Amino acid sequence: MATKGTQRTTDHQSTASKTEQRPAPSDGLLVDRESDIEPALSVVMPTLNEEEGIAECIERIENGIEEIGITTEIIISDSSTDRTPEIAREMGARVVEPDEPGYGYAYQYAFERTRGDYIAIGDADTTYDFEDLPRLLKPVVHGEVDMVMGSRLDGEIMPGAMPKLHQYIGNPLLTKFLNVFYGAGVSDAHSGFRVLSKEALETLDCTTTGMEFASEMIMEAGAKNLTIEEVPITYHEREGDATLESFRDGWRHVRFMLENAPGYLFSVPAMGLFTIGLLTMGLSLTNISVGGVTFGSYTMIAGSLCTIASYQLGSLAIFSAVAADPIREPQDPLTTWVLDRFKLEHGALLGLLVFGAGALHTGYLMYNWVTSGFTQLPVIATNLVPFTALVLGIQTVSYSFFLSIIASRSE
DSSP states (O other), X not given: OOOTTTTOOOOHHHHHHHHHHSOOOTXXXXXXXXXXXXXXXXXXXXXXXXXXXXXXXXXXXXXXHHHHTOOEEEEEEEOOSSSHHHXXXXXXXXXXXXXXXXXXXXXXXXXXXXOOSEEEEXXXXXXXXXXXXXXXXXXXXXXXXXXXXXXXXXXXEXXXXXXXXXXXXXXXXXXXXXXXXXXXXXXXXXXXXXXXXXXXXXXXXXXXXXTTHHHHHHHHHHHTTOOEEEEEEEEOOOSSOOOOOHHHHHHHHHHHXXXXXXXXXXXXXXXXXXXXXXXXXXXXXXXOEETTEEOOHHHHHHHHXXXXXXXXXXXXXXXXXXXXXXXXXXXXXHHHHHHHXXXXXXXXXXXXXXXXXXXXXXXXXXXXXXXXXXOOOOOHHHHHHHHHHXXXXXXXXXXXXXXXXXHHHHO
């Protein structure tokens, strides 16, 4: 691999002059829109004021495709106010201008205009060395995998190329989320240097327009069971000003991942709270001492609240799976059963039975209280069992009707 940046041009005017005088590739590997030759590879780069790095990126793409001899088109999806589009056109790239803002939208706008059977993507800020294209492209061309990603964390990160916060906390943490939530099985989920087949791209139902598009591609690939391979790469210091806002964009990734994995957002906490709630209520009823602590009325209150909260969280997992059509649906047995077999009558009947049991017990307690002349107060711990059943019964009936409503409107 060539040592990056050894001949980097820093004068924008001299860069333009250089590209104007340099002849087009003599082997015809780089094709334009007017060419009768259909490109096998489309390289897409979104740009936002990248005049300091765009020329070097295009040069390195040309070097990479010359090594493997594949006809290629370069598409620049540009939203710049500087000379980026002019430099790109002078170097033989095709420039398209998205009609809406956003990193993800820039890619999707360009994808609709690609002609190649294989798609390569990467940033135009010189952080990725496009002379590595052959290593990422070959496994896809040979049909071994659907997508290949360049891994910075398994490769080499040059000094100053990535903030320490991103290198040691942000990227590893976000990658961990993607691996746990979506089974991505990658080491660097937010590397922007990727190659995939056009067929694989068309199976991805990506809709986001912002920076979370990078996560969505991997989430969709995991949900569609596409095969992903990683290739270690060297990550270099960028040319020009950074456009990434660490905390805002990081939060957008996390929020999008959680919103599309209600099983982890709602179901897992629900099961944990439900277990804690039932265990606490059971211990409170028996007055058992654990570690010198006797469970009683106050712990019964806590157990009741945990049980009710867990029921609400579990219901939210079901609602979101039906109404929002998340990328990764909840996989726990209860949610799966509800999604596959639920009928309004089932939920309403169950809710009425639970409510009825709670009402009978509550009525019995009230009867004893009244007949004792309002002097014999039932034990709080005993009271909370039927009261909890009353709340759960009401919730079950109400949630059943609500689920039926959103299910019918989402059909």
